[in-house]
Amino acid sequence: MSQAKADTTRGSAPPTVELVSRSLGAQVFFRLARQPVSMFGMAGVLLLVSIALLGPLVAPYDPAALSPERLRPPSTAHLMGTENFGRDVFSRFLFGTRVSMFVGLGAVALGLTAGTLLGMTAGLRAGRVWDTLIMRGMDVVLAFPLLVLVPVLAGILQTKTIQIGPLGLNSIALVGLAIGVVSTPVFARVARASVLAEVREDYIMAARSFGAGTGDLLFGNLWPNIQAPLIVQAAFSLAIAIAAEAAVSFLGLGVQPPDSSWGNMLADARRFVISGAWWLVVCPAAGIALAVLSFNLLGDALRDALDPRVERR
């Protein structure tokens, strides 16, 4: 942050007038729009979100409807063929996109919220018991490889439905929860480091001297100044979360049938690719690849766009 300020005063890149009057969001959007690569990322995300929202409306078949036409290759009746129970692969893909995107977005929303709160409060109380407790706890979570911990958590939570009060959690929500827990430490670390860099700044001292409470400090003063790296991390975490959901569901420990997700579609596909059923692989694999690629590109682009130091490339 301090470096950024130093750079603008040096005036290495003259700021364009048009950018000054725009809000941060608008500035970022226009910077993103200038690069073809980031446009591709945004287009990919937009496409997947549209499929997630609208896909079930245009799905030609009920994704769970069985039919005697099993393992048929693509035809005009079944755009992507049928699987081993005769269910329409394209319809399952459309519904599965909604599930996979929901799990990814939900998990990252959870990880971002929890991690940011934990990391910010830890940073504010740096060196004290709370800080040590939180950050060592995060170390424990990070000591497990992602693909070891998520199956354990999801496996633990893996019952058909868990009832918490009026809230019924199915396997979809539980996988999201497990991935959310696992993605928390990254956000906590980023948030803590950013807070540590900011607390020594004069404006925080000023706010403190005016008697600002912890809540005011966190959300009024600190959050606006540390959000950029967290948003960038969120984009990368989305890519990881979507890949993780696919992997866990592929192992049979994630989203359970009859619900479809990209991961459990590939698990079904694994048994039949040896007999050449390529159409079972194409859609879910493309979905996963497009999602991970798009969010990674978006993350890269956001990192450049949100960094005031990178005015022009």
Add this chain to the structure above:
Amino acid sequence: MLRLILSRLALAVPVLVCVSIVAFILLRLAPGDPAQLQAGLEASPDVVAAVRHELALDQPWPVQYLTWAGRVIHGDLGVSYSTRQPVTLLIGQRLPVTAQISITALILIVAIGVPLGILSALHKDRVIDQTVRVVSLFGISVPNFVIGIVLVLLFGWYFPGIMPYEGFVPLGTDALASLKTTALPSLALALAQVGIVARLTRSSMLEVINQEYITAARAFGVSEREIIWRDALRNAMLPVLTVLGIIAGFLLGGSVVIESVFGVAGLGRLLIESFASRDYPIAIGVMLFIAVVFVVVNLIVDVLYGVINPRIRSGYESGEG
């Protein structure tokens, strides 16, 4: 150097203790009763109670944990509920499989990723560079098990008989056949990480090449070949080395899925199977083992880091690290 290793180990112990406690609690929170599963689903309550007593599952959790932890200190991870074999023996049987696949993958990652990155950096913004960057981006974006399924499709259906796509032959039985069975799983594991290493090598090479000491070396008339291979590469490898530590962890986790794709009975399969049968001693034993490997790998990376970069080494030795 010894001080660095010891202090790192001292830091790792509390984390590993917490890891074991968390794993222990998580497993017991899971629905499903191991005693019932072992006794059989139709067993009478008396039989189930007897099995539960035999497995010591009728004791309070803290007692169970402390008994287990006391044995672990002596290198005993307990006995599997279902096969009654020692967990250390089971890990010992499965580890060579996972290790062989992971190490082959790591070799592939370095052997493909680093040269690609150097090539890309030396031809910055030209066709080679653009191609490498696009290919690595796609490599990063396709999860390893998806690549694995595509490989199974390719070698199981379109080009059958060239490469085995299922099972595993131990190295001792038939070395060539063993390497062949490792090839596809390792490739699937490696491809996703090759992109990361290529990208990192590229950016780190570019950064180093623009440093003043490289310009100085050029001014002194040192040959370009020597600059690239002796001066630039050595310094550019630092961040790559760090990421290789992280990648080694990824490989362990990734092998959990890859072993399922290729039907290989390694550590990952053992872990997944133990979840399904609620075989707590195996599950917690494997999880702890993986966490220990993770810690050790990162320690080795830290040490290597010091070997390559003397400044960091002296920092640690003077107590500033």
